[in-house]
Amino acid sequence: MKNWLYIVLGIVIVTITALLLGFTARQQKKVICQKVEVRILNSRYNKFLENKDVLDVIDDHGIKTKGEPLESINTLLIERLLQHSPVVRSVAAYTTINGELIIEVEQRMPIVRIIDRSLQQYFIDEEGVVLPDRIKQIAHVLVANGNIPPIAVKPGQKIVKTSIDSVRKSAVLQNVFLVAAFIAQDDFWKAQVEQIYVNDNGDMLLVPRIGDHVIVFGDASDLREKFVKLKSMYYAFNQIGWNHYKVLNLKYKNQIVCIKR
Template identity: 30%
Template sequence: MKRMKRFLRPLAIVLGITGAAVMLGFVERTTDRTPLTTLDIRVHGGEGVHFIDEMAVRRAVMDHGIAVLGAAAGDVHIAHIEERLRNIPCVADAEVYHDLDGTLHVIVKQREPVVRVLNGDGSSFYIDEDGWVMPVDPDYTARVLVATGWIREPGAVNGVYSVYADDSLAQATCSDEIHRIASFIRKDELWNALIDQLVVNADGEFELIPRVGAQRILIGDGSALEQRFAKLRLFYSEGMPKADWRRYARIDLRFADQIVCTKRNSPNNP
């Protein structure tokens, strides 16, 4: 009897696995033959990000080479649709799948820009939160930090690319540092509300222009941002309340453990 039990137990396991495999195969074949009758589109992105809407996604899906709705699920090339959607510059990622009810689900994640760069040659482009350069949209303008000044970057003329793509460079590029500074500002509630513009001056250093106060805040390069902005926060909380906000034309954060302020109409700032 014990020998019989030892024999029946592995046999039951094998039969169970075989049955499950047969059932999965049946479900897969049934799903592949199911006609697609409904298109469920969801577009995700940060608050206020509207580069692409459901109608644009629908057009991209329908421009697939076959009539998607009405076709058997197995005849629709999911990977091709996902690739088509991911090739849209403002799309960070896309997922497409169908279910037993005949619904084709399309989930699109938009890129979220952190800065708009106004290039020296007159062109313009965004850099998203992950460091990807993307073109501007003629129908929609994202409300983000603007970078101007002595900027000579390739922009988005050759499509979407990462500002961190070339790790062989000994020094960070201008786009690298613009993205680093803009990302730091965006993550802080105070700086995101206060800083309006990022300027690259003729020396290749970065200056901030706040929405109030009319100062230029010189931060130098994109390093030691936490320390430099900590000094600025302390200055705003303890120094500025005791003085007129328009008293200083320039606030220099480049030096360790000190802030150098230049008064308006001083010899150094006529």
């Protein structure tokens, strides 16, 4: 008998909840939009977008918001339009029963600034997406320069899909991206390495913030192992001093070749 009571009670609760949700949805459709609130979710350190940029996109496409019924505002269209920006990773647009249109924008986060040998500049984010060299505010980001071949970069493209005229060009940029992505995910190396320089042989040289030495990294092969070896060497520096060597060469497997001053 008790089981039947529980079942009936459950059905009643579900029915009432459904009716309330339906009523709320109908009421919300009648509500007039009183406010448009833009939230740039991750703009504390890097800012590609400002609130005005988001609102301008909406206005430029003739989308009416304030003073309009919430049910007439096409939030899916707003999301699609904003998603076209190469610096936008995700967008969520929705309305509230209080008459608000909320637009939440997640920016792409740059991990490295590329300055190629033709002095063309652009950013790359953690997913390998190319970002334009126009940013309103940026905290420190790793810089990569030197003998990096210019490529036909289009903002919003992943570097693996860019138009390139040789395998070598792709390999150089891929190597830089892989090393930059590893550094960006490790707080120790993010604080330690400030520059990647590609020399005429295509080898990457890492320039540290601390210590008067250069790290010959080579390419991105055995990436993790190279950083493990380098960290072990850095622990030794606490004993022998940070300026004992002028070059640390990680190109060779299972060893570090050091050149003294």
